[in-house]
Every structure is written in C-alpha cells, then in structure tokens.
Amino acid sequence: MxxxxxxxxxxxxxxxxxxxxxxxxxxxxxxxxxxxxxxxxxxxxxxxxxxxxxxxxxxxxxxxxxxxxxxxxxxxxxxxxxxxxxxxxxxxxxxxxxxxxxxxxxxxxxxxxxxxxAIDLPSQPAANPPIRRPAWNKALQNGSIKDYTHAVSNSLWGKQLPALDCDREDIEHLTDIITMALTMAASDCLPVRHFRRYLRPYWKEQVKDFHDLMLSYRHKWILDGRPRGMTYTSFRDYKKSKDKFRAAMKEAAALYETEHFNNLDKLYDIDQKTFWALLNNRNKKSHISTISVSGNHTTDSLEICHALADHMKTIFSKGVDDHFDQNFKDHLEGRVAELKHCTSNKIIDVKCLLTSQSEVSKLCKSLKNNKACGFDGIYYEHLKHGGSTLHYYLSELFNRIITTGSIPSQWKKGIIIPIFKGGGKPRTSPDSYRGVTLLPVMSKLFEQVIANRIPQFQDSTDFLILCNAASRKASRRLFMHHSSFRRQSTTTRNGMTL
Structure with a gap:
C-alpha cells in the first residue's frame, strides 16, 4: 500500500x-x-x-x-x-x-x-467454560481408563436412590450426582487433548528433527547470555539452525501441496465424486466470518452468535404465518387427533417399560466413539468406560423418569451448530443456516432404551399402524415425547443455548 x-x-x-x-x-x-x-x-x-x-x-x-x-x-x-x-x-x-x-x-x-x-469494555454475559476433551486413546494405552472407572464407582457408591415415584427435584438431584461423578473422575484421571497450532499435515519426522535441533541451539544461546551478532558462535549456530528449520518446513509444505494436487489430478480422471468431495472440503470455510444483522454486516463473533441465536429462537417460537397451506394444516391436525384417540384409552403397565443394568451396559458398549458431546461435556466414552456402578445408577435414573414422566432440565438444553445449507444461498444471511442441536448423550442413551420398547407396545396399540413404513422410525420418537410423557408440559428440546 x-x-x-x-x-x-x-x-x-x-x-x-x-x-x-x-x-x-x-x-x-x-x-x-x-x-x-x-x-x-x-x-x-x-x-x-x-x-x-x-x-x-x-x-x-x-x-x-x-x-x-x-x-x-x-x-x-x-x-x-x-x-x-x-x-x-x-x-x-x-x-x-x-x-x-x-x-x-x-x-x-x-x-x-x-x-x-486498557480499554473499558461493556459487560458481557458470563461464557460457559471450555469443554476439556479427554484423550481416550491415550487413556486406553497408559491404563488411566481403569483409574477413571474406579473413580466413577467410588463417587457413586453408596449414594441413596429416591423412590420410583419420586418428584422432579429428586430426579434433578440424581442427574446432577451422575454428571458430577463423570466430570470429576475424568478431570482427575484422564489425560486431555491439547491443540498444538504449530502442527501441520506436513509436519513429518524430518521437520521435527530440524525443529528439535533448533531448540537445542536456542537453549545453548540462552545459556550463553543471549548475545547478538554473527560474531558470536551460539547466536550464529542458533540462527543457522532456525534458517534450516524454516527451509525444511517450506520444503515439506511444498511437497505436501504437490502430492495433494497430484492425487486430485488422478482422481479427476477415475473418480470425480471423490475429487469434488476433497476439493470442496479443502475450500470449505470452517466458521462464519460475516453475518448480516438488520441490513448491516458484522464480523464480530459475539454479534454473529447473537444474530444466529435470535434467528433460531424465531424459528422455534410459536407464531402465525399468513402464508401456509390450509389443506395441509387440516390434514396434520386430523392425523394428530387420530393418534391421540388411538392412544388415549390404552392402559400400559409401567413396570414392563422399566430397564435394567444389563440392558444399559449392553447399550453403552454399542455407543460410537469420537462423537460430539452436549453442553455438559459428557461424551459417549464417559458412559462406555464408566463401569457397572455407573450403568446401575443410569438404569435407576431412567426407571424413575419412565415412572414419573419427568425429564431432567439438563436434557432440555442443547448446543445449536449452524450448518450452511448451500445451494447458492448467501453466506451472510441467517436464513442460509440450518441448526443442528447437540444434546446431552445421557438423553440419547435414554431414547435408545425407550426405542427398544416400541415393538412390544406396537403389538398392543394401533398407533404405528396409522403411520406408513417410511415414517415409523420417526414415529417412535414422536411416541416417546407425545404419548409416554404427555404429563410433561415441555419437550426435551425446548431449551437452546449457543
């Protein structure tokens, strides 16, 4: 310039x-x-x-x-x-x-x-502490996963359980006890994954060797009193090693780029689907840099967050839209009335819906690794490696939820991740993003417990017969929220935090 x-x-x-x-x-x-x-x-x-x-x-x-x-x-x-x-x-x-x-x-x-x-900034709402993600593979290798399981068991052992027909406060308290046991045990026993921003895909052994050599010469230079000037041996060796490290890093980066584009060139002729997937993934933005708020563009991350939060609240709030299909609305209302009628006179023995420690343990073993957590920082791996004591207390918590129909308030909160819809839509418009909610993994495990009970309930009601085959899987979740817990005034997805 x-x-x-x-x-x-x-x-x-x-x-x-x-x-x-x-x-x-x-x-x-x-x-x-x-x-x-x-x-x-x-x-x-x-x-x-x-x-x-x-x-x-x-x-x-x-x-x-x-x-x-x-x-x-x-x-x-x-x-x-x-x-x-x-x-x-x-x-x-x-x-x-x-x-x-x-x-x-x-x-x-x-x-x-x-x-x-020294700038006086306007007060901001307190942010949630960052989620510390355990290094599960490292924990399995060094044996600390056993310490974690033992710590969870010690924390839960002897905790008194409320009666099956307990009130909402008891369920909230039991949920807090289990969540605290998991987070404290993980904090005390498990290694944490750290983000090392200097690492790149091309950071191979050769680059690492030059980096280690540079650090050794730097240490000698510091011990020599940090002299400056090429006449000093320690300074000259340090600068030369740093120059070699920089050259090695540039060479490795260029080699990585060459190999990457050569692979793309080959894929273009033999597998264009994979070619475009890799190319789009390379060019894909991992964050929202600009958003339009009331006609004005902002790049401030907090304002972008607030704009998307307001947009999501508008979407999930009840309102009247003058532009809707009245016939489709009447069709939906009629279907809902049918579903209510076919389930209103059915008497279900709650005892047949209760779960057990063995069922919860089996479900926990089948949970997938490396999936996103909810706002509480609990991953599937927390449940998989928690041990039999944890699975027992989870089964008791689920049974009390089934008996009372009360969902813990923690399960009504989620982290909304905005996903760009694509299709040539403007990236600066909040309408171009679809919200995907990350819910607590304990609530997802509970949904699997309920889903296992749908087949036996299907035999005693015409609820799912009203649905076509393509929508029966979705109807199971609808049934869980609409029928089994119709005493609950709010759904498990009415709480949203960004």
Missing amino acids: CLDELQEAYSALSERSPVIILGDFNAKIAGPRANVNLDQRASMLGELLSENSLISINMQSFCTGPVNTFYAYTGGPQTPIDHIVVPTELMYIIHSAEVIDDNPLNVSDHHPVVCLL
Missing part, C-alpha cells in the same frame, strides 16, 4: 472511530528510544504521521525489548521497521508495550511487537 492509499484509508476510517495501524511499514520511524537516520521513504512516512498526530508505540521510552524489529539472517541490516502506530489522543489507554526478543516458533526475520491496551 502506498502512502496516498494509506492516507485515504485512514481519513475514511478515522471519521467513524479512532484507528490503530500496525504492521511492517518498511521504513524507520523516529522516537525517544532511538535517533535513526531517516531516508526519503522514512521522511515521507514521518510527514504523514505528523499531519495525522500519529506516533509509534514501540519507539516510545516505556516500550521494552530490542529497538530493532528486523534482523536479517545473513548478517545484513538490523532496523526498526515494524510498528504499532496510534493517535496521540489514545496514549492514555496504552498500558505497556514490548518487542519480543525471541520465540522458538517464530521463523520470521521480524520480531513480534506486542501492546497491551
């Missing part, structure tokens, strides 16, 4: 709010920390800064770290060309500034410039 474009952009943006400029200016800026010789480029930049009352933060006396931000590997110039530039009127919000001297993961010739701002 030339200076004229920078001036034009700054003038336009500064009319709305104060502007902070940061990056590689490729020019020196004078300041209290250093008297630098200004060439023609630096003089022109200095005039622009002076006209707009802008100053460089990292050239002020309170900034710590080295003055120079660019160090050439080949022993070339060392210059302060990277800056955070702010208006003088904003100096009161500057808390501290630092040029980071060295970082093992920084493979650039430039040192990072960090500035801490």
